[in-house]
Amino acid sequence: MKFNNKTEVREALESIWRGRQEADFGRVVVEYLSLHLDAKHIPVSEFFKIAHNVNISAPDVILNIVNFFSGAHINLLDAGFEYIEKDDIEDLDSDQVRAAYDGKINPLTGQHDEDVAKKIFMYFLPSDVAKIALRSSE
Numbered sequence: 001m002k003f004n005n006k007t008e009v010r011e012a013l014e015s016i017w018r019g020r021q022e023a024d025f026g027r028v029v030v031e032y033l034s035l036h037l038d039a040k041h042i043p044v045s046e047f048f049k050i051a052h053n054v055n056i057s058a059p060d061v062i063l064n065i066v067n068f069f070s071g072a073h074i075n076l077l078d079a080g081f082e083y084i085e086k087d088d089i090e091d092l093d094s095d096q097v098r099a100a101y102d103g104k105i106n107p108l109t110g111q112h113d114e115d116v117a118k119k120i121f122m123y124f125l126p127s128d129v130a131k132i133a134l135r136s137s138e
Helices: 007-016 021-035 044-053 060-070 096-103 127-135
Strands: 077-085 088-092 120-126
Touching: 007 021, 007 060, 007 127, 021 044, 021 060, 044 060, 044 120, 060 077, 077 096, 088 096, 096 120
Parallel strands: none
Antiparallel strands: 077 088, 077 120
């Protein structure tokens, strides 16, 4: 779906989550994203910090909104993955992530690694949709 401004994003959010904590948290995330449109890396933990700051502690509420905003309907967030081990941090593409999870293949060495899944982390960044819709002050 294409959004032209914050008002349209808020209306879509309210149409699904009206009266629930997800609507409240979603509005806060919209404001956060509008202030961080140039962010290259928003870890999942950041959404938990944002929620904590507005007295929302239910993980399902937080994850519902992250999932909602990263899904095809709203698409305010793009997902990325990175491999982190000691001082090594590398962005991964979807094929590398799949090989790591399915085949336990270390994306840096190509070697078998039983613990590779523990070294892969998801992060988010504002999507092109967010960069267009959330720049508007409406």
